Each structure stands twice: as C-alpha cells, then as structure tokens.
Amino acid sequence: MKFNEFLNHLSNYEPGKDIELIAKEYGVKEVIKLASNENPFGTPSKAIECLRQNANKAHLYPDDSMVELKSALAQKYKIQNENIIIGAGSDQVIEFAIHSKLNSKNAFLQAGVTFAMYEIYAKQCGAKCYKTQSITHNLDEFKKLYETHKDEIKLIFLCLPNNPLGECLDASEVIEFIKGVHKDCLVVIDAAYNEFASFKDSKKHLEPCELIKEFENVLYLGTFSKLYGLGGLRIGYGIANANIISAFYKLRAPFNVSNLALKAAVVAMDDDEFTKKTLENNFSQMQLYKEFAKKYDIKIIDSYTNFITYFFDEKNSTDLSEKLLKKGIIIRNLKSYGLNAIRITIGTSYENERFFTEFDKILR
C-alpha cells in the first residue's frame, strides 16, 4: 500500500522497550528513574484524591468546552478563556503550532540542541530547520539566522529553560528579541519548565498575559507534566491571542484530553504546598549534583530546571548509562542529541544519594 509522499521522509518507528522493564530484567531490586523529569514527589495528594473520587466517571466523555480548567488558567494568568487551548501534553499544542504554520516551502528556527520533538513534528510538514551553531540559546545567533532567512522562517522555538540542557534566557532579552521578529512569524515560548527557572531567578519569569498583550505572534506553552506531577495524564496548554487559538482549534480533535486529566489539573494547580516542596527540594538537591560534578571534574551548564546535564570528555555517555542501568538507575543518555552527555532528573534526596553512590563507583 502506498501512503502520502511526506511519510517517506519520516523515520520508521522503533518500538523502544520500556527502560524500566529492562532494568528489572537486570534483576535489580529497586529501580530509580531519573530519566523523564517527572516530579520526584509523585502525584500531588490533592490530585490523587480527585482521581480516586472521579474514577467512577471514567465512562463519561470529557466536557469538550473544558470550561473549568480554562477558567482556572484564565484566572491564574489574568487572561481570557479564548486565549487558551488545552492539549494532550503541551506537545500537542506544539503539533498544532507546527501544522498551522509550517509547510514544505518555509522554515523554522531553534537552538542547536533543544527539545527533539520540534524537529520531529516539523518533518511531518516538510519544513526546513535552521539551528544555531551554539547548542544553548544564543540570541545573537538567532537574530543573525532570522535576518538572513526572514522570508522563509515562519516559526521560532525558544525553550525556556532549555530541555535537555537546562540554560535559560532572561525574560527581558526574550522580549527584546521578539520585538525584532515579523508579526507573521510565530514565536513559540516553550515554558514547560519555566516555574523552576522563575523560582531560582525571577529574571527568568515569563508572564503569558504580558507577552500576548504586547505580541500578537507569541505562543506560550505550559504543562502539568513537570512541576504539577501529572505527566502520565497528558495535559498541557497553549496561551496566545484569540486568532492563533482559533486557528489551532481547527486542528484539534474533539475530546483530545481525558476527563480525569481535566479534573486533576484543576486541583493540582491549587496545591501550593506540593509545588513549593518540589521547587525547594529541586534546587537544594541540585547543589549536590553541582558538587558531585566538581569533584569528578564533570562539565555542567548552570541548570534552571529540574534536571542537570553532565558532559564527558573521555568517558562515554552510552557506556555510563548502561552501567547505571545495570544498577537500576535510569538516566537519559543524550547521545541521540549528538552529545556525549547524560541528563539526570533531580530526584528526592534518597534517589539522588543512590545515584551518587552508584555513579561514584562507576567513575572511580
């Protein structure tokens, strides 16, 4: 059977075996997963309670207007419901953005190393990818590339802070940069981890309400997968002016998010105790990862998020990842990003200690 031509340019799916199952196959007693930037404190207790209470409503289709969650987000961010679209993870909003703006005749711009899905989704549209030479976000390079290919570039991704590297631009420089971008070019601010950056340094804080008031071409992405501990439920959102949201709605399938996710997200947003604990633990534990790196002369980039990336010179990241896996510790090998590096999610103090103990043995 023949399929649409564009599928020929997409790589074949490799049904990766669940890494947790692999670790178990090694016969380890305990698996510590520091690979997916999940919340180390688990699901917020209020969300657990909500899920348990609503488990008996799993047969009912979601309220497709999503008015309850939209209203809660609108209140939080001082925006209107018409400025919001809910996605199955902020990933799905990235798909909407790409499918509405990109095609085989135009291009997008991103940092040298950033969230892999931008490029993967964009390939579905056949759009060209411009990347900065720097692996981290360097706005001078962004500007140069943008100016050179202005007519072609219709979408720019800024990942703030950047996954999988952890660096974060200041809000003020982001705003200055956007001023130089043509109104027909959509600037996507992927703020999946921005709460972490804002907590560490208020200069990194991005306020969607101000962004969309000033710029008609900005899309702000948020998620419940990281700070709010709901990664398994697949729920995130996009905030932009109503024209953009309305275009995205044309691409959205009805009932794109489960009813339990909608309900849990509303209560997770309110669990200040949980988010405070998460943020405080994250940066106090981050300090230990920095000290560990220093001790072993491992290169790092100062991280503004809930993971840290260790860069290696001589040692091989694949080899190190394998060795950790055999000890039941799962981290993310960044070889597929072209880096000899590993990304480690900051866990609980117990999980981090286990990592330090095992990694110490491996590095010696």
Add this chain to the structure above:
Amino acid sequence: MKFNEFLNHLSNYEPGKDIELIAKEYGVKEVIKLASNENPFGTPSKAIECLRQNANKAHLYPDDSMVELKSALAQKYKIQNENIIIGAGSDQVIEFAIHSKLNSKNAFLQAGVTFAMYEIYAKQCGAKCYKTQSITHNLDEFKKLYETHKDEIKLIFLCLPNNPLGECLDASEVIEFIKGVHKDCLVVIDAAYNEFASFKDSKKHLEPCELIKEFENVLYLGTFSKLYGLGGLRIGYGIANANIISAFYKLRAPFNVSNLALKAAVVAMDDDEFTKKTLENNFSQMQLYKEFAKKYDIKIIDSYTNFITYFFDEKNSTDLSEKLLKKGIIIRNLKSYGLNAIRITIGTSYENERFFTEFDKILR
C-alpha cells in the same frame, strides 16, 4: 497572522457550551444523559478499582511501547503486537488513516449519513468526499461509486454498525465487498459498536484476525469508550497489517494515551460480567424503545447498537430536543446530519422510563 492555506477551508471552532450545564441551568433536579452512547452502567468496577490503585502514579509518563495493553489485545484477537496501534480514542486512529492516505488530489467514500468525524478530519487534507445517496450503508451504491471513481478513491469508511443510524451490514457481504477493492485503497472498518451488533446477531461479527489475514488493505477500529465504559479516558485501537501500523506510527506523537487509560483498558477487557450485563440490558431495553416508537408511529431503523434513532415527519427534532432538555433529558438531535431525527442512547431501565414518561407528555 497567516496560517497554512488548508486552514482557510476548515470551519471555525464553535466552543459549544456543555449540554449538561445547560440542562442544569433549566433548574432541573436530575439530568439524564442519553446523548453520547456512554455505558449506562458507568465505569466497570474493576476499572474503577484499577484507577484508584494507580491514581498515585499519575506523575509517571506512560510506557510508550504500550506493551501490556497491546499484548492483551493481541491475545484476545489472536494477532501480533505489530498489528496494533493504540489511539486517544479510535478517533485518533481515524486521523492517522486519513493523514496517511488522503490528500487534496484524492478522495474517500462513505455512507450518506455516518460518523461525522470522517468528513471533518478528511477536510484537513483537502480530500474529496463521495457519499452514497442512501443514508444507510448500501453496498451496491458503494460499489457503483467506487467503480466510477476508482482511481481517485483511496479510502473507504464502513461503520459497522453505523453511528448515528444503527444499521449494520453482514460480515459476509463486507468481505465480498472488500474483495472488489484495489489493494491500494484502505478499507476502514469502524467497529466501535461491533460488540453490540455481534451480540444481537452473530452474522454481524467481524473478526479482525481473519480480516487482516485475508486483506492487506483493511483497518479494523475498536474502542474502550462504549461497551467497556471508558469514554472519558480516550482510548481505542486500530488493527491492520504491520505495514499500515508502521506508517501510522510515523504520525503518532509519543505518549498519545494516558498511563491510567492504558492500565484501566487492560482490566476493563477482562470484566466479562460487566460487558454481559451491558449487552443484555441494551437489547431488552431496546425492545421498549421499539414499542414506544410503534405506539407513536415514529419511524425507526432496526438498531444493532447501543442507541436508537427516531425519525419524525411533522414534529421537529430541534423542538423536541429542546423540550426534553428542559425536562433534564439530553438526547442527540440529528439536525446537523441533515435529518429530522433524534438519537437516543439506550440507558438503564430507570433512565429509559424517565425518557418514555417525559417524551410521552411532549408528544401528546
């Protein structure tokens, strides 16, 4: 901001107000929802238990290999894991099928009145829609249209039984029909409600394993939203030969289904007591809807699924739907399908009695 040209041909989203909220606004004490073909017995108790037990795992990303659910489906249907793709509802698999086969230069074929999303998703690709003149599935008309536009038609939808009309073709005639379809044309068998039809009449039963063994161009769609009582969790599946599944995987976003949905689906599949009760109730209660129709001289089509459609001559379906809504009874007005008809989900005996009582008053 300009968006991709194809978006101009898509209609604007109308953020429909939740109908349940409207009913509540009418000040009714009790809302009876017979509009979305949800399971009247709610969520299966085994699934509720599973959701409650796993609520504290909502922070963990789903196992993206979905091996547990795939293996359970593979065992049930005597197929291989490589023949299966899981979607956020079978709707999402319909999207994969359309996006992989259709484009602005080809066409698809469907019954005169059938599941609205086929046409809506296909519009995103700019494909032409051929419909039979008959509103129900008439294979002679399908054949004629197919033969006339053979070079153009690359996808055929058969909804068995048909939503929103309820009729169902025999498996043997479906198989004969597919034999006449070119191997490059994908035949999508939407079996979202097929368990109901099979229960009523074994001649309607479609066996995916046999279909995909005989035909390399058949996609069988199943869902957990109807018989299995998990509509709110958004989970369904497609079964086809491995080449088709592999093409669809290129279009699938990672983590397209929530971890709780994956877990609940596995246990819901096993809840034979629940499905038996659902099926028995459905057809015994269906009898009452037939008798009611006869009493009021309302036209019906014999229904093989969990809803029944009432057709009106003089009375207006919109007016009737409004009147029922004011009494707290929500059914589906089929005006948007161009029919002066309403679709009523078969509920519990209590719910159905409430419908009969109120509808009786309205019709008098």
